[in-house]
Amino acid sequence: MEIRQLRYFLAVAAERSFSAAARRIHIAQPALTRQIRALEESLGVQLLERQARGVTLTPAGEAFVQDAQKVLNSLDEAKSNALRTEKGMRGELRLGVTVMLLWVNELSVLLKEFRRRYPNVMLKLNTMLSGPQVVALQEGVIDLGILIFPPESADFGRLNIYSDHLVLVAPDDSPMVKNPPRFLADIKDYDFVWFDRENSPNYYDRLIGYFNQHGFVPNIVETGNDSVTMLSVVNSGVGCTIVPSSTISEPPEGLTVLELEDLKKLSLDLQLVWRKDAENPTLNHMITVAKELLSRQFVVAN
Template identity: 35%
Template structure:
């Protein structure tokens, strides 16, 4: 039983006229008659009664037409689904997110993307550290990631979408807590709380580099696995730290956030990263949407 035979039968059954059905299908009438005969042989019964004056459905033909309509509708849905997948309009994209700032950016991106691609499922994969996101991209566990730059060269491509300033985070009773801004050099003798070095934290690396630029190596007295805990330890007067401005949204008691003075460049770039050779049309649609919704900052701000 061939699909073309089902389409031929549906056309004749709806038109009840071989000539009109042939015109509708852009087919020759004798070929159409042969297709109906082959179909009736496959089904094993007469589906159409033909006379010189009219064509009408048999009782079996009426029942069969109902099934043919369902089959053809399902075939059309299957074709559209395949074409939508090829266009990147259907499927799934696995998105890695890291840190408070990416959770702030993601809703804007997700809303725009879902408006354009409502049939694509966004599968979010949270991770604490950017190094984890890089590994997940390389291993194929996620398709695209919001992470702290820099992103290693090679199989990954990336684009900076935001530059976020680091701020000094101090216990409420700290002598510098009342200052409008904090010179990094004034923190050279302070104990620091930060992320573990073994996890490949881009934020830790940026903070350490900023301290180096100010002429000292931070004395780390305690490490914590996430931003919330690091800031809470500062609130407990265990030490000070450097955090991106978005961490202030945690609104933990006992801590103050102060801008960094002294001319040290302490911005932390946020990047969108993906596998360079990934041919996925779903990924292409996501990246195109991101180009509009989350454009790269001007060169002077990078």
């Protein structure tokens, strides 16, 4: 049984005539007749009653009409799905992002607009720190990273979607709240909560290097895996920490956010990062949407 035979049969069933069906599907009537007979032989049943003024469907033919149409509909849908997937209209896009950055408005706008345009694409958000994101990109585990200070590599494409800066966070009862520091050097004698370098090597090195340039060598007394953990440690009364301002727009009870002149000067660019050699139409659509939003100033351009 061939797909074309199903289409031929449905044409004959609809027209109730071999000659009319032959004209409709642009095939010679003898050839059409041979194909229908071949179909009946392959099925082992008679589908049509040949009569002088046309044809009628046998009971088997009546039942086969419904099933044949379902088969063709399924094939058409499969073809459509394949084409849509090839064009990035469906499928999935795997993203890496740190938990706290999910609340950045510019990122929320981007994801919302992408979902609006491509409702059949599943966005799989994987919460991970910057270091693991870079590894996941290199190994093809994720398609797109969303991070700050990605490594300088010609293998990656980048697009800035938001610019942030760092802020100092301390417990409400800390002496620095009563006498706010202005510069990084002013907090060198305070205990400091930070994160392990292995979690985000490039981010760690950039910030520690910047701190040192401004007279601040942090006295790290405790570490946390991410901003949420570090803030929790500080809230328990251990030292102070520094985090992106977007991660603490509304300070938890018991914590105070302080602005330092040095930190305001260091721009933290939240970037979309992807492998340049990636062949993924869905990824290309996401980048296109981001660029369009940038041009419309829904997100901050670099």
